[in-house]
Amino acid sequence: MTTEPTPMTGSEQGPSRTNAVMAWSRTRNGRVLGACLFGALVLALMTGPSGSAQHLTAGVRGSWLSTHVIGFLIFGVVLWLLIISGSRLRGRVQPVTEVIAGVRERALVSKPVIYAGYAVALLIAILVPPQLSVFWQQVLVSQIGIFVLLTIGLNVVVGFAGLLDLGYIAFYAIGAYTAAYFTGYPDSKPGHISPLPVHPPFHLNPFLVFPLAVIACIIAGVLLGTPTLRLRGDYLAIVTLGFGEIVRITINNSESVTNGPRGAFGIPHFSAFGYHWTLSLIPYWYLLLTVIVITLILFRQLENSRVGRAWTAIREDEVAAAATGIPTLKYKLMAFAIGASTSGLAGVIFASEIGFVAPDNFILINSLLVLVYVIFGGMGSLPGAVIGASFLIWLPNVLRDHVPPQDRFIYFGALLVVMMIFRPQGVIPSRRRARELGLAEAGVGGADALGGSEPGAA
Amino acid sequence: MCFTHSFWQLTISGLSDGMLYALIALGYTLVYGVLQLINFAHSEVFMSGGFGGLFVVQALVGSKTPHGASSVMLVLLGVIVGALVGGSIAFILERVAYRPLRRRNAPKLAFLISAIGASLFLVNIAGKQFGRLAIPMPDLYTNGNVFSVFGADVQTNFVVIAIAAAIMLVFLDRLVAQTRLGQGIRAVAQDADTASLMGVNIDRVISQTFVVGGLLGGAAGFLFGLVFNVQYNMGFTPGIKAFTAAVLGGIGNIRGAVLGGLVLGVVENLGVSCVQSAWRDVIAFGILVLVLLFRPTGILGERLGRSA
Numbered sequence: 001m002t003t004e005p006t007p008m009t010g011s012e013q014g015p016s017r018t019n020a021v022m023a024w025s026r027t028r029n030g031r032v033l034g035a036c037l038f039g040a041l042v043l044a045l046m047t048g049p050s051g052s053a054q055h056l057t058a059g060v061r062g063s064w065l066s067t068h069v070i071g072f073l074i075f076g077v078v079l080w081l082l083i084i085s086g087s088r089l090r091g092r093v094q095p096v097t098e099v100i101a102g103v104r105e106r107a108l109v110s111k112p113v114i115y116a117g118y119a120v121a122l123l124i125a126i127l128v129p130p131q132l133s134v135f136w137q138q139v140l141v142s143q144i145g146i147f148v149l150l151t152i153g154l155n156v157v158v159g160f161a162g163l164l165d166l167g168y169i170a171f172y173a174i175g176a177y178t179a180a181y182f183t184g185y186p187d188s189k190p191g192h193i194s195p196l197p198v199h200p201p202f203h204l205n206p207f208l209v210f211p212l213a214v215i216a217c218i219i220a221g222v223l224l225g226t227p228t229l230r231l232r233g234d235y236l237a238i239v240t241l242g243f244g245e246i247v248r249i250t251i252n253n254s255e256s257v258t259n260g261p262r263g264a265f266g267i268p269h270f271s272a273f274g275y276h277w278t279l280s281l282i283p284y285w286y287l288l289l290t291v292i293v294i295t296l297i298l299f300r301q302l303e304n305s306r307v308g309r310a311w312t313a314i315r316e317d318e319v320a321a322a323a324t325g326i327p328t329l330k331y332k333l334m335a336f337a338i339g340a341s342t343s344g345l346a347g348v349i350f351a352s353e354i355g356f357v358a359p360d361n362f363i364l365i366n367s368l369l370v371l372v373y374v375i376f377g378g379m380g381s382l383p384g385a386v387i388g389a390s391f392l393i394w395l396p397n398v399l400r401d402h403v404p405p406q407d408r409f410i411y412f413g414a415l416l417v418v419m420m421i422f423r424p425q426g427v428i429p430s431r432r433r434a435r436e437l438g439l440a441e442a443g444v445g446g447a448d449a450l451g452g453s454e455p456g457a458a
Numbered sequence: 459m460c461f462t463h464s465f466w467q468l469t470i471s472g473l474s475d476g477m478l479y480a481l482i483a484l485g486y487t488l489v490y491g492v493l494q495l496i497n498f499a500h501s502e503v504f505m506s507g508g509f510g511g512l513f514v515v516q517a518l519v520g521s522k523t524p525h526g527a528s529s530v531m532l533v534l535l536g537v538i539v540g541a542l543v544g545g546s547i548a549f550i551l552e553r554v555a556y557r558p559l560r561r562r563n564a565p566k567l568a569f570l571i572s573a574i575g576a577s578l579f580l581v582n583i584a585g586k587q588f589g590r591l592a593i594p595m596p597d598l599y600t601n602g603n604v605f606s607v608f609g610a611d612v613q614t615n616f617v618v619i620a621i622a623a624a625i626m627l628v629f630l631d632r633l634v635a636q637t638r639l640g641q642g643i644r645a646v647a648q649d650a651d652t653a654s655l656m657g658v659n660i661d662r663v664i665s666q667t668f669v670v671g672g673l674l675g676g677a678a679g680f681l682f683g684l685v686f687n688v689q690y691n692m693g694f695t696p697g698i699k700a701f702t703a704a705v706l707g708g709i710g711n712i713r714g715a716v717l718g719g720l721v722l723g724v725v726e727n728l729g730v731s732c733v734q735s736a737w738r739d740v741i742a743f744g745i746l747v748l749v750l751l752f753r754p755t756g757i758l759g760e761r762l763g764r765s766a
Contacts, residue, residue, distance in 0.1 A: 410578075413576060413580075
């Protein structure tokens with residue numbers, strides 16, 4: 001891509017002041033100032049007063065050139081001054097950053113340090129939640145825990161194998177409704193209810209539903225994957241998106257089987273060896289944590305196995321992978337099925353913990369959110385997936401106290417854009433992926449994990 | 459068959475939906491042509507056009523429903539303002555959410571996430587500024603039957619949408635086929651690197667492509683608002699359908715997007731007459747899946763950007 005400034009046309013020539021300003025605005029400093037002021041105005045709009053359907057301009061009119069906006073503009077100018085003097089500042093702090101980078105580099109390759117880090121993280125995950133307030137326990141169990149599991153699963157599909165799946169939440173729905181079906185009681189003794197209008201001739205503990213949900217999701221994944229995985233990246237994305245919507249709408253419309261939009265309610269809690277999970281949250285957290293840790297360990301092994309290497313090969317260049325004898329369709333199906341079954345597990349736990357599932361839990365935006373967590377954390381990186389999901393769920397919840405709840409996604413969206421501009425590789429990228437991106441940035445090879453054509457190439 | 463008894467009525471409402479899908483789908487397809495990227499935030503360009511038109515129309519229309527020449531002028535003004543707002547939003551979108559990523563040769567998924575982020579941002583900022591309720595557009599004309607075809611009534615809404623869409627589609631077709639900008643778009647779609655060697659300013663062409671797509675999308679937003687309502691999240695479903703239409707016709711292919719939009723609108727409306735209307739989206743996505751399975755490049759094939 002060319003980045004030279006566009007030459008001025010003849011009519012603009014002449015030593016007028018406007019031209020000097022125009023020319024300056026095309027220099028780097030001018031552009032940065034423009035970006036800073038634009039960002040400041042956007043921030044002012046985001047934090048400014050709200051309008052309403054009756055008075056459409058109330059929000060903007062109320063704040064136009066108020067102290068609020070001027071404050072943000074001053075902030076923008078200060079930011080600009082900081083950035084343009086940044087190169088000088090950077091010279092002074094460089095020794096410090098180099099030391100930090102060196103320590104980080106050494107820590108990342110040293111096995112004991114990594115394992116110690118995992119151990120500390122696990123200890124925190126075990127010891128801290130009981131101290132949290134009920135609100136945060138709720139967030140931790142029914143949002144963070146579930147979505148971390150989903151993110152880890154999608155990470156296999158998108159991060160390891162490079163398949164863009166936008167209908168991922170459908171498998172979560174399949175898992176949840178499998179749980180609702182198989183945990184139904186066939187009889188109508190007191191306390192024995194069936195969450196769905198239909199039920200099997202026997203009742204199962206949710207634990208026993210795990211394998212069934214996995215099987216259901218693998219079947220669904222293979223059914224969807226066999227015809228569609230031959231398609232290229234973008235088409236795969238839209239077909240999976242369509243599949244996700246078809247599953248949700250079908251659940252919504254099949255009143256006689258799924259209760260339709262009212263959803264399935266009264267799904268029983270887990271129980272094992274005489275211990276019964278109840279509405280209390282911490283036992284559910286430990287259950288989730290166990291499942292997450294086991295999944296993480298399994299996927300870690302998978303990543304470094306023959307299968308994982310095949311996925312990497314497919315992700316980086318599918319044609320070359322096929323040419324070296326990798327049965328690409330088989331491995332892609334495998335990634336799809338593994339991702340789907342993880343999603344199904346999350347669905348079972350969610351259904352049983354909340355006791356209620358409805359089609360609204362499975363809307364498209366949830367698929368997109370899980371994908372966002374994967375990319376935000378760092379594609380193909382398991383710690384990244386955990387951190388990405390946790391942080392991005394934590395953020396809107398912490399904003400809940402400070403901004404109106406329906407405005408939270410403004411900040412969320414802005415964060416995503418800013419993140420992609422400044423750090424597209426994610427918070428904790430996998431090393432291989434970071435290197436691919438670095439090379440692509442330097443102009444060597446493509447950064448594309450999706451096997452699509454290069455821009456402009458036929 | 460279930461749809462035979464009101465076949466023409468259904469076809470007409472299908473064409474009406476289809477033309478709106480086509481106008482939005484062109485935005486997806488143009489951007490895909492030059493960047494090979496799905497612009498997920500295009501549905502918000504559509505929404506912004508709806509609000510832009512609403513503002514003007516609300517400011518100009520009093521309590522009485524206008525008629526005659528003033529109706530025509532108002533619709534025209536609404537379409538133009540809607541298009542301009544859509545175009546500006548698309549321009550800003552390209553500058554903020556796409557260009558910085560393009561500069562660093564970021565992977566496709568980064569663009570996708572950036573677009574999803576921009577989309578969430580725009581939807582919710584609209585919700586914050588304009589409330590979250592559906593806002594009806596003031597009546598610009600009295601909607602009634604204009605004439606009938608094979609016993610099916612054709613309403614004013616249909617005529618307005620059809621005329622507006624037809625003008626814009628012809629305009630776009632000429633633009634791409636004959637102007638210098640059109641040449642640039644086709645050159646970049648064909649081979650961006652070679653085009654830049656030949657002196658095409660890629661950045662400018664891409665920016666202008668976004669604006670052209672935004673103009674069409676914004677105008678479609680206003681037309682959609684005329685028939686239905688304007689709401690902060692109005693872009694979501696038409697956006698996905700239009701994207702489906704673009705893929706259906708062959709993404710990157712301008713005539714394909716129009717054909718895909720019309721086919722999707724008609725088949726959807728005919729199909730809904732056989733099942734309940736709740737299954738409408740399932741029909742649309744079902745068609746998409748089937749087409750992709752048997753003809754993965756869409757009806758007309760992809761990337762005809764070079765010849766159309």
